[in-house]
Amino acid sequence: MHIVGRKKEILRLDRFVESKRSDFVVVYGRRRVGKTYLIREYFDNTFDFQVTGICDGSKEMQLANFGLALQKYFGESRVPRTWLDAFSLLQTGLEKKNTGEKLVVFLDEMPWMDSQKSDFLRAFEVFWNGYAAWDNNILLIVCGSATTWLTDNILNNVGGLYNRATGRIFLEPFTLGETEEFLNDKGIVWSRYDIIQLYMVMGGIPFYLSHLQKELSLAQNIDELFFKPHGKLWNEFNNLYATLFKNADAHVKVVEALSQKNKGLTKKEISEATKLPENGTLTKILDNLSNSGFIRPYNYYGNKKKQMTYQLADYYTLFYFRFLKDQNGKDENYWQNTLDNPAKRAWCGYSFEQVCKDHIDKIKDKLGIAGVLTERSSWSSKGKPGAQIDLVIERRDRIIDLCEMKFSQSEFAIDKEYDLILRNKAETFRTETKTKKALHLVFITTYGLKRNMYSGIAQAEVKGDDLF
Structure with missing residues (x-):
C-alpha cells in the first residue's frame, strides 16, 4: 500500500475492515481528488468483486460491463438483462465465495451505472436491503465523482435506501x-x-x-x-464540469461569474450576472457546486438575514478563467x-486568501486557539466603500481576530499610510458592528512582517510555514 497522506481516511477504512457487521460506505469528492486510487491502493487492488461504471453508457452497455466483471470474479457466463438479474447473480457469486472472511465489493463510478430508465437504484436497493446488509461479512464501497447523484440518491435518499449508508468518506484535496x-x-x-x-x-x-x-x-x-x-x-476544464453535472453549461456560468468577483456574490447577484432565473434550479446548482467543493458559501459578519454569499473556491477553475480561457x-x-x-x-x-481560508485549523494552531470555538466570516463596510476584511475569526473567548492576508515575495512592510488604513478599518468595524469584544489584528503573510515602527499594530502574525 503506497498512499501519501490520507491518514484519517485510512483509519476509517481500517475500522470498516475490522467491523463485525456489513458496512455500506460511500466515498465521494471532487473529480481527480484520488478516490479510486485510495480504495485500490488500500486493498492492494484485490477485491471479491469490482466494477467501474461507463461514462454516458447505455443500460445495455452498463449491464454487459457488469456481466464481464461477474465472469472475471465468479466465472459467471450469463449476461444479465436487467439490474435485478445483475445483482441477483452478484449475490449468488458472493454466497458461494463466503468463507466467513470479509468480502469487499467495490462499485466505482456508481452514478454512471444509473442510466436513464434503467431501474438501477431499485435493484441496488433490493441487493443491499435483502441480502448484503444482513450477511455481516460484506464491505460494500461505492464511489463516484458525481457528488450530487450520490448525495441525492444515497446519502439523502428518502425511500428504500434511507439512512442505509453506514459510513461516508468525503475525500478532500491535499492540504x-x-x-x-x-x-x-x-x-x-x-x-x-x-x-x-x-x-x-x-x-x-x-x-x-x-x-x-x-x-x-x-x-x-x-x-x-x-x-x-x-x-x-x-483541456482539463472542458472535461471537468461536463463529466460531473448534467446541466454543465449553467454550472460553468455560475463559476465564471464568481471568478470575476473576489468578494463573492449572493444568489440574486449570481442570477443577474448569469441571466439564470433566481429559482429552485439555481439553488440546486449552487448546492451542487458547494457539495463538490467548487464554491464556498459564507456569511458576512453580523448579517442577521443569513443571506449567503458565494465565493469561487476551486483553484484550478479560478486559474482557468484568469489565465487560460483566452490564453x-x-x-x-x-x-x-x-x-x-x-x-x-x-x-x-x-x-492566497483562499489558501488561508482552506487552512483555518493551522491558523488557529499558530494563534493558540485550536481548542477554542470560533465562527468564520467576512465583513464589508456599509458606509465606507473599499473598507473590508476578508477573514474575521470570532472567538468564544470574546476576541475577534481581524485577519489581513498578504502574498509577498519577501517580508511584508507596513508603512505609515497602510497603518492608518488598518486603524481606520478596525475602528469602522467596531462602530458599524457595535461589538464590545477585543479586536486583534492578525497578519497572515508568506514571510511574515518586516519589523519597523508600524509592525506593532499586529497582535499576531502567521507565516507561510505555519500553514503546512
Missing part, C-alpha cells in the same frame, strides 16, 4: 502539508514559497500534482501542463514570461 509530502515522494524538493504558489494554481489535487516533473522549475511545469498546446492539463496557444511560455504583472498580482492576492 499544503500533504502536498509537500506528495512532492517529496516524487523527488521534487521545492521551497514552501513555491509550494504555496503551486497550490494557488491547482490546489491539492493529486491527479494534477502527479504530472509535475522534478527536472523543471515551478514556472516551467505550469507552462508545460497548461500553456503548451496539448499539454496534459490543457491557450498564444504563448507557450506565458508563466515564465510574465513573472510579475498587474493581472498576476491580483490573482496572487485572491488565491
